[in-house]
Each structure stands twice: as C-alpha cells, then as structure tokens.
Amino acid sequence: MARPRSQPRLASLASLAVTAALLLAASHAETASYPYQFSHVAVTGGGYITGLVGHPTEANLLYARTDIGGAYRWSEPDNKWIALTDFVSQADSNLLGTEAIALDPTDPARVYLAQGRYLASNASAFFASADRGASFAVHPAPFPMGSNELGRNNGERLAVNPFAAHQLWFGSRTQGLWRSDDYAATWTNVTTLPDAFANTMGIYFVLFDAARNGTVYLGGSTPGGLYVSHDGGASWAALPGQPTAWDSATLAAGHPPYSDGPQPMKAVLAPDGNTLYVTYADYPGPYGAQYGYVYKYATRGRTNSSSSSSSSSSSSPPPLWTNITPGTNNNSFPPPYEPQAFPGGGFCGISLDLSDPTGQTLVVTSLDRDPGPALDSLYLSRDGGATWTDIAQLSSPSGTGGYWGHPIAQAKLANGTAVPWLSFDWGDEWGGYGAPSPIYGLAKFGWWMTALLMDPSRPGHVLYGTGATIWATDNIFAAAAAATTTQSVAWYIQAQGIEETYVETMISPSSGPAHLLSGFGDINGMRHDDLFVPQPMFALPAFSNLDSMDWAGQLPSLVARVGDCGLNFSVYGACGQGAYSTDSGANWTMFAHCAPGINETTTDDGVIVIDAAGDVFVWSTLLAQQANGPWASVDGGATWAAPAGDLTAQTAFLAADKVQPATFYACESGTVYVSTDGGQSYNATPPASSGLPAGLQCATPVVNFHKAGELWLALGARGLYHSDDFGSTWTEVAPGLQANYFSVGKAAPARRDETAVALFLWGTVASAGPHAVDGLYRSDDGGATWTRVNDDAHQYGGPNLILGDPRVYGRVYIGTAGRGIVFGDIAGPASASGSVANVAGTQGI
Structure with missing residues (x-):
C-alpha cells in the first residue's frame, strides 16, 4: 500500500x-x-525462499527460511514478515543463513533455527527461542551447515520430539544424525545408519510421527534413503519396498538420470500417522533435477504395489507403496501440456491440510522444468493423490503454450501494492535461472518452487516460495478438479517484510x-x-x-x-x-x-x-x-x-x-x-x-x-x-x-x-x-x-x-x-x- x-x-x-x-x-x-x-x-523478496513452516495449533504462526538472509516470522497484526536474525554480526556473518526451522508442537512460543551458510566455514549454530524469535540463545553446533549449498531446498532437517519437547533431532550434511536433550544447547551423534549420506547433502529430513511415540522417519540423499525407527532411534530399518530404481518408461532417450534411483527430497505424515507422502528427484536441487516422482507409503499396510490407485476395499489393506505422481495415468486435470520439453523435472515441495482427518488433501510442486514448455506446476489433490488439479495451468491465461505464469497485474500485495520488478523485463533467459517469462505480460509462475505450505489454520491459504518471492492464495480449493469445470485461483504476493x-x-x-x-x-x-x-x-x-x-x-x-x-x-x-x-x-x-x-x-x-x-x-x-x-x-x-x-x-x-x-x-x-x-x-x-x-x-x-x-x-x-x-x-x-x-x-x-x-x-x-x-x-x-x-x-x-x-x-x-x-x-x-x-x-x- x-x-x-x-x-x-x-x-x-x-x-x-x-x-x-x-x-x-x-x-x-x-x-x-x-x-x-x-x-x-522495499524490494519485497529478491532471493530464494527455501522453506515455509506453520505451527500445527496456533493460527497465523508461520515461519520462512532463506538461503542467505536468515529467517522470518509472519506477523498477522503487522501484515508482514518480521526478520529474526538481524542481530548476527559481521564476524558471524556465516550464521545469516537458515538451514532448517523446527517448531515445538506443544509450545507455540518455542522456535529453533539451524544456522550456517557454507560447509567450508567453521561457524554454525542453533538459535533457540522461547518467545517466537524475539530473542535467541545461540548454541554453537559441532558440525557444519550449508543453507546456501546444494540440497538447501529439502528438509526439514531439524525436528522437535512431540512427546519430549526438550529433545531435538538434526540430520546433518556430513556427520549423520544428532540428538539434543536440552533444548538444542548440546548435541550427541546418534547415527547408526550406513555412511551413504557423506556427500555434503546428508540427511534431508527428520519426521516424527505425532500419533505414535517412538516412531521417526529419516530421508537421506541417496536412492533407498528412507529409514524408520519405532523405538525412539535405538534401531533403524530401511522402509520396505521403497522405490529404488527408475521406471524406464519415464526416462527420456539420451538423457540418463543423475542418480541410480529416486532420491527422497521432502516428506509429510498424515495426522493419523497412517500415510507418509514423499517427493523424489534425481538431483539434490534446487537446480538440475531432471526426473522425479511422488509416492505415498501406507505405514500400517501389508502389501506392496506400484498401482496409481489410492483406494482399496474395506476387506483388504492398502498397498504398501503407491505411485501418485501428477500427470501419470491421466490423473491430473487439466491434462499435462504436450509436448513436455526435456527436462520433465523432479518433485520437491509438499504440504498437507492438517484439518483433513483423512490425510488426503495435499499440494506438491514440480522442480526444474526449465526452460519449458511446460514449466513447473503446483498440484492439489483431495483424494490422497489419486487425482490432481494442475493449479499452475489453471491459474495461467490461455494460450501460454505451457509457459505458466501470473498476469503481471497479479504481482501485487493483497492490498494492491505492486511488485513490478517481478516481470524481469521479459528479457531473454539469463543467469537468473530463466526468471523472466518468455510470455510478455506474465510473471513466471515460479522456479525453485520448493517452499510450500498449506496454512494449518486456514488450509485454503496456500503459500509457495520461488527464487525471488512468495506467492499466496486464499482460495486454493476454488480450483476443484472436475471433468469439465474449474474455477480460477486468485493469487497475490505475500513477501512483504522479506528483504533478501x-x-x-x-x-x-x-x-x-x-x-x-x-x-x-x-x-x-x-x-x-x-x-x-x-x-x-x-x-x-x-x-x-x-x-x-x-x-x-x-x-x-x-x-x-x-x-x-x-x-x-x-x-x-x-x-x-x-x-x-x-x-x-x-x-x-x-x-x-x-x-x-x-x-x-x-x-x-x-x-x-x-x-x-x-x-x-x-x-x-x-x-x-x-x-x-x-x-x-x-x-x-x-x-x-x-x-x-x-x-x-x-x-x-x-x-x-x-x-x-x-x-x-x-x-x-x-x-x-x-x-x-x-x-x-x-x-x-x-x-x-x-x-x-x-x-x-x-x-x-x-x-x-x-x-x-x-x-x-x-x-x-x-x-x-x-x-x-x-x-x-x-x-x-x-x-x-x-x-x-x-x-x-x-x-x-x-x-x-x-x-x-x-x-x-x-x-x-x-x-x-x-x-x-x-x-x-x-x-x-x-x-x-x-x-x-x-x-x-x-x-x-x-x-x-x-x-x-x-x-x-x-x-x-x-x-x-x-x-x-x-x-x-x-x-x-x-x-x-x-x-x-x-x-x-x-x-x-
């Protein structure tokens, strides 16, 4: 305004x-x-938003992390993001980059930040706050972090045990799994996993099952990198039947994938803990991903299947693994743009509607479909991935030829303040990773769309980050997939206060x-x-x-x-x-x-x-x-x-x-x-x-x-x-x-x-x-x-x-x-x- x-x-x-x-x-x-x-x-954004998290019980308590500009908390009364790390000095400048954020699900006032820009620096730390980030205790970390390194788009690496709030776990890049039993003040290496993660990416995410004490999932940066513990970390096992190889039908001739099999990027658990959703790619990201999948795992299932169906009869358990990748088996609407140019991209961003007790409402984003067509999409499913609505395609004006984008008139805050630089002058592709839209009059729908959040208190409010800003909508469910009818989604910029x-x-x-x-x-x-x-x-x-x-x-x-x-x-x-x-x-x-x-x-x-x-x-x-x-x-x-x-x-x-x-x-x-x-x-x-x-x-x-x-x-x-x-x-x-x-x-x-x-x-x-x-x-x-x-x-x-x-x-x-x-x-x-x-x-x- x-x-x-x-x-x-x-x-x-x-x-x-x-x-x-x-x-x-x-x-x-x-x-x-x-x-x-x-x-x-005021620029409003200007850099890569790597993650968005929301507190599961307190309304409007949202946080954002960036690769080189620290972390922010959303202030609903001020209608802007509040910077949390401006106290970082020049001597400690490596700490002005957030590798991961963790919220205490039992205490909304507690927030933890894992800080460190580059692995080559010996300066990394955990910032622990009991007042929503108004102040922090700073605890040096015994290992390096890399908020501006490859793989920074994945996570979250840091998590609070919902059954023991003093306990935090962190998946490091180079030294395995660590645990703190004193609110992030001190840390102990507890990994017993294979040394498959010693590639400077390490463990991408730690995910506690809030419905079952002692159950924890880890995602490592390697094919077959999903592990589970049912005894609080005393022992670990690879998830049975997880995808470890590429389906040759999904690969483009002459373009071998970067990895031998799909690498897990991010994951979310349904509120009842019965379904684990996982996004995959062949490269750590945020750039370079050529291929990817989305799968769901029935944590209490007993069979294994690659079927794309998410339903089962009441007399039989669901399949153990289900491939729910958008665009496969005609499960997305509108249908995928054809011809899809190489690369088809991976998948990374994922978020669940926590108010849906069935755990079947979620959004995901593709990664690195560049230079297109078609470009990256944001997809919505209300049936556990059996069908998807291609929100990016529906949000774009007709005739864009797969180059999804927002009309530049939408590049405004909710109050109408324009953010005109997001046009990138519609210049030719440049070093900014294809940021300008090739379609005059459109702001590119996104690139590096890895930060994705369905607001826990308002699920229709969905935010996604890009390499430049944050877009948001209040009516994601308006785009209901149906055979012949859809309604467009209204988008606006929600990055005010973020200056990166x-x-x-x-x-x-x-x-x-x-x-x-x-x-x-x-x-x-x-x-x-x-x-x-x-x-x-x-x-x-x-x-x-x-x-x-x-x-x-x-x-x-x-x-x-x-x-x-x-x-x-x-x-x-x-x-x-x-x-x-x-x-x-x-x-x-x-x-x-x-x-x-x-x-x-x-x-x-x-x-x-x-x-x-x-x-x-x-x-x-x-x-x-x-x-x-x-x-x-x-x-x-x-x-x-x-x-x-x-x-x-x-x-x-x-x-x-x-x-x-x-x-x-x-x-x-x-x-x-x-x-x-x-x-x-x-x-x-x-x-x-x-x-x-x-x-x-x-x-x-x-x-x-x-x-x-x-x-x-x-x-x-x-x-x-x-x-x-x-x-x-x-x-x-x-x-x-x-x-x-x-x-x-x-x-x-x-x-x-x-x-x-x-x-x-x-x-x-x-x-x-x-x-x-x-x-x-x-x-x-x-x-x-x-x-x-x-x-x-x-x-x-x-x-x-x-x-x-x-x-x-x-x-x-x-x-x-x-x-x-x-x-x-x-x-x-x-x-x-x-x-x-x-x-x-x-x-x-």
Whole structure:
C-alpha cells in the first residue's frame, strides 16, 4: 500500500523545531548523538525462499527460511514478515543463513533455527527461542551447515520430539544424525545408519510421527534413503519396498538420470500417522533435477504395489507403496501440456491440510522444468493423490503454450501494492535461472518452487516460495478438479517484510528523482523513486548481476552501469554488458562496444566510473591478462583506449572526482594513481612519499562530492586516511580506527563550510569508549569525534558496502549480503512517519 501522501516523507524537511534542535546540538558538540530509525528499502523478496513452516495449533504462526538472509516470522497484526536474525554480526556473518526451522508442537512460543551458510566455514549454530524469535540463545553446533549449498531446498532437517519437547533431532550434511536433550544447547551423534549420506547433502529430513511415540522417519540423499525407527532411534530399518530404481518408461532417450534411483527430497505424515507422502528427484536441487516422482507409503499396510490407485476395499489393506505422481495415468486435470520439453523435472515441495482427518488433501510442486514448455506446476489433490488439479495451468491465461505464469497485474500485495520488478523485463533467459517469462505480460509462475505450505489454520491459504518471492492464495480449493469445470485461483504476493537481496553496488546522486539507485545479484537493479514501495527493474539490458554503477558529479542525471547477463548483443551492434542513461536511470542506451575483453562469457564485468562533466567513461575490466590500466571512452563507448603512464593493471579500486572534470583516482598494489587527462594516463605517488602506510591493502578512494581533490581511503585495520590534494599526500584521520567500509554524506546543518561532509564508517572506533565495538559510526567534524549509529540488534551480518546520502543529513544506506538495503535516518518527525508497515517497515533504536 502506498504511503498516504498527506504524511511527511523521509526526504522532506523536518519541522522547524527538529531543525532547531539539530542546529543547537551540532553547535555544542562536535558529533551529536541522535537516536536512529532503520528501515528497509522495499524490494519485497529478491532471493530464494527455501522453506515455509506453520505451527500445527496456533493460527497465523508461520515461519520462512532463506538461503542467505536468515529467517522470518509472519506477523498477522503487522501484515508482514518480521526478520529474526538481524542481530548476527559481521564476524558471524556465516550464521545469516537458515538451514532448517523446527517448531515445538506443544509450545507455540518455542522456535529453533539451524544456522550456517557454507560447509567450508567453521561457524554454525542453533538459535533457540522461547518467545517466537524475539530473542535467541545461540548454541554453537559441532558440525557444519550449508543453507546456501546444494540440497538447501529439502528438509526439514531439524525436528522437535512431540512427546519430549526438550529433545531435538538434526540430520546433518556430513556427520549423520544428532540428538539434543536440552533444548538444542548440546548435541550427541546418534547415527547408526550406513555412511551413504557423506556427500555434503546428508540427511534431508527428520519426521516424527505425532500419533505414535517412538516412531521417526529419516530421508537421506541417496536412492533407498528412507529409514524408520519405532523405538525412539535405538534401531533403524530401511522402509520396505521403497522405490529404488527408475521406471524406464519415464526416462527420456539420451538423457540418463543423475542418480541410480529416486532420491527422497521432502516428506509429510498424515495426522493419523497412517500415510507418509514423499517427493523424489534425481538431483539434490534446487537446480538440475531432471526426473522425479511422488509416492505415498501406507505405514500400517501389508502389501506392496506400484498401482496409481489410492483406494482399496474395506476387506483388504492398502498397498504398501503407491505411485501418485501428477500427470501419470491421466490423473491430473487439466491434462499435462504436450509436448513436455526435456527436462520433465523432479518433485520437491509438499504440504498437507492438517484439518483433513483423512490425510488426503495435499499440494506438491514440480522442480526444474526449465526452460519449458511446460514449466513447473503446483498440484492439489483431495483424494490422497489419486487425482490432481494442475493449479499452475489453471491459474495461467490461455494460450501460454505451457509457459505458466501470473498476469503481471497479479504481482501485487493483497492490498494492491505492486511488485513490478517481478516481470524481469521479459528479457531473454539469463543467469537468473530463466526468471523472466518468455510470455510478455506474465510473471513466471515460479522456479525453485520448493517452499510450500498449506496454512494449518486456514488450509485454503496456500503459500509457495520461488527464487525471488512468495506467492499466496486464499482460495486454493476454488480450483476443484472436475471433468469439465474449474474455477480460477486468485493469487497475490505475500513477501512483504522479506528483504533478501545481495547488494553489489549503490549510488546516491546529488540531485534527481531518486535518492538511491541499486545494483543486485540475480535481479539486476532499480531506481528507488520511493524507498518504501517496490520499484520496476532497470530497463533492458537486464543483468543477472549488476556489478558497478556511477553518476557524473556535475551532471547527476547521467549514470552508467555494467554487469553480466550471459547474452551476446553483438548482433544488435551493441554491448549487452554495459549501458548508460541520461535521465537518471529511467531509460538506458547500451554502449556501442564493450571494453576489450568484456563479452557474454565474463561473469564479473568490472567497475565503471564517469568523470564529473559526463564526458569520459572509464571501465576497469578486472581481467588479469590485460597489462594496461582501465579503458577510457570519450565517445559513449564507441571506442575504448588504454592509458599510458604508471598504472598497468585493471584495478578494482577506481573512482572519479565529482567536481573536477577528467579526473580519476585508482589504487593498485599499495599505490595510489591519479589521472587528470580523462584517463589517458595515470601518475603514481609511492606510499613512502605520500604518508600512506607501506604494504597497504588497497581500497576504493571515496571522494567529496562538494570539493575537488578531497579523498579518503579506508584501509581496514590500518586505519582511515585523508587527502585534500588529489592524493599527493595523506594523513591518518584519527588513531584507533578500524575502517572496513567508508562513505560520506550531507554535512550537519551547523557546518558552515559548503564543502563539508559527514563521514560514515563501519568498523571500530577506539575513542568511542564502551562503544568501541564493530558497528556503524558517524562523524560530523572530519573524523575528530564519532558516534555509533547502529546497535547490536541491527547488524544484518555486516555490510558489503555503505553509502551516505548527499541530500539528507544523517542518512546512510547499508548494502548487505542477504538482507537487502537498510537505511538509517535520524529519528524524528521527518522520518518517523515515512514507512508503510506492510511493505518495508521500520525499526527504531
């Protein structure tokens, strides 16, 4: 929902009283300390939702997990997802990824998170909460986790014993099965299973039978990987008769499956414990699955059958195993689209209607039917899989030719707020795993649709996650399968509050319609005309990763960007990896040619900067084989020239002066270089004669957007250095600074020097006394004094970069590696009313 326009906006002037207070405070203290309010720049999703879980007894208590952005709890009163893991520090950034979620079915207040992004890191932990995630006890785990590794789509690996709530079990990736008997504080390895799971995927799920004490099921990442224990884990046995081989009739000629047999991915138990439903694929996922099945197992059955029928006479038990895969034996409606292109995909997502005492109402999703046709589908069954309704097909407009999708008009929150970037500009398939729909006007129904939930308190409310967002409906049962009649399902976006983008670059021009332009991994970038409302994606060319942006200091409407898209645009006589805009990013023109070496095969397309007058583009390709400095163009990218002089490498540390034309700065191998002739040549100033410490690790020079030749270098533990003579000489700003990230913004109101700026630093400040901890700091007096801006609850796993706003005093943007873009404003009337609670929300400190 758009903000009421009668309320003041964050970028507007504060009240006279607040302005007077700022002036008074700034005049009596070098750097005034103010309370800050943190908000998210609204994208709404932007990353892979790996899991959704709901509490079986408490209404509206839902949780979501993501691969790199932590976990969230749905807040019905706030109508948004609440982030639970923003307290994770930069030092513990590997913990900002959720491998699994477990809820205590006997106590709705208890929630457990298994945290750890990568197996190569030695940092993983269990987060245990007794207050729905408002606070956590953090318990280090004795094994690695991998929320952003292969197989992250499966699960849940973590489960609470419903008959002994203090006991949790976890299926690890590399070290078997573990059990905790003290609410996840300590863990013991209890596996007696074969070492078939030592493939970095391990045990995908642990599933307790809530109807029978002592019965537990495990699903391992191998054919025949289903095990059961009926004595609380003292002994285990493989489930008899489980599918261990592929039916040759389901395989495509010339395309052998990746595994010798179906691998279990996810499973659910009927409420009475009598039926186990399992999805299968030939590859761990979330990408690469070619084949798959859906089966159900009669846990109290006595016979074995591959029949697709789910019914049996009252005098005989049901078959032990039943193949209920949608689309087989004409059991789905509408019928499967023909011809189904390879791959047909696997199956992964699955969820049950817990209010159905028969345990026969469920939904499943296919996995990796890409590039289509037909694409992935969501299926509904009300008879235990005997028949299915193809919800994706029914939800798509006619004539899509199997490319299922939502009309872009449905890409809105339930209150009508649009999420326009989900169109992906209908570009050609790119590195974002085929995210754009090939059908103009449709948002792709989904890909990586592995997070799937029938709301336990409202079964008609079904949510599914994708590689980008969460879709939901309140009337899944409207699509009742019948011989000739169906009713369409109404869909909307339910991802408000989830911000999972990986931020690659940001710029904040000194004027123009937007205070912020962003560049993301996977989803290109956006011009944020309104920080609280999702915006359209940049127009074509679309980049799967937008690597770098810049704006011309004296012509702020001129911006440029470079990134990778995996497409060859040479047939159009243009460079698809670089573009510029003369209207602040509303429209884009591709460079006539890319800088040498940049093409559809390059996956990191370097750094782009623009001189202050907007006459010269300089592009550093980062290609190690190029023994020359960054390429310069004075004709809009028609030609690119290598510079003369001292700089002989494609440096990552490049900046343009925002005041003096034709002036560029670079840092490479511990030396600062300056060009004053439009990038035609660079001259070096050796550290020994400049005042910089010897052997420094380079950083990008940060320029003053008001004053030519004023620069800062943030050198991590070596400190923060300042130059006001175009990099000829440098002085340390203050002792005891650890400057990991640095930026400048609008000066405090009391600063009368028109060239003054506020300084922002992420790191540590020794002079802060008890606040000398890793965090975000601001200085209003050139670095003589500092005040901490954030607190321990607002760390977001640390930044990829920070950026001051040249137009709003005190505002700073934090670009994260999985929690999107956060911006902090000095709290007060100018910022307190500037949020849409059900889109982005705010957090005051």
